[in-house]
Amino acid sequence: MTRTIQPNSLVTLNYRIALESGQPVISTFEGKPATLQLGANEMMPQLEARLAGLEDGSYHSFTLTPEEAFGPYRPELVETVRRQDMPDEPIEAMTIMEFVAPDGSRYSGLVREIDDTQAKVDFNHPLAGKTITLDVEIIGIL
Numbered sequence: 001m002t003r004t005i006q007p008n009s010l011v012t013l014n015y016r017i018a019l020e021s022g023q024p025v026i027s028t029f030e031g032k033p034a035t036l037q038l039g040a041n042e043m044m045p046q047l048e049a050r051l052a053g054l055e056d057g058s059y060h061s062f063t064l065t066p067e068e069a070f071g072p073y074r075p076e077l078v079e080t081v082r083r084q085d086m087p088d089e090p091i092e093a094m095t096i097m098e099f100v101a102p103d104g105s106r107y108s109g110l111v112r113e114i115d116d117t118q119a120k121v122d123f124n125h126p127l128a129g130k131t132i133t134l135d136v137e138i139i140g141i142l
Contacts, residue, residue, distance in 0.1 A: 007038055011035070012033050013137060017127075018135070033139050047064075054138050060136050063133055066131060071129075072128065077123040077124045081119050081121050083115070083118055091111060093113055
C-alpha cells in the first residue's frame with residue numbers, strides 16, 4: 001500500500017532549494033536526508049502545502065514565485081543603523097549580524113554597506129524576491 005503525505009505526517013525526504021538559474025542554495029541530496037514533522041512549524045506552510053498528497057518513493061520539482069516562497073523583497077526592511085549602536089569590533093560589508101530589538105527578539109541582518117558613522121542593514125530574508133525551485137524525493141512517511 002502506497003502512503004501519501006498528510007498535514008501531520010512525519011516525513012523523511014531529500015530536498016534541494018535552488019535559484020531560478022539552477023544554482024543550489026541548500027541540498028540534502030549529497031548528505032543525510034531530513035526528517036520533518038509537518039504541522040509543527042519546522043517548514044514554511046507554503047512549502048508544507050506542496051508536500052501534502054505526495055506519495056512515498058516519489059520525486060517532484062516545484063517552481064515557487066517569491067510570494068509562494070520567501071516573500072517579496074521589501075525595501076522598507078533596509079535600515080540605516082548608527083555605527084555606535086553596533087558592536088565595537090571590525091565589521092565588513094556583506095556580513096550577517098544578529099540584532100536585538102527593544103522587545104528582546106532577535107533578527108538577522110545583512111550589512112550591505114558600512115562606514116565610520118553608519119551601516120545599511122538589510123533585514124529581508126536572503127531569498128526574498130527570488131523565484132526558487134524546490135526538488136523533493138520522498139523517502140518515508142509515518
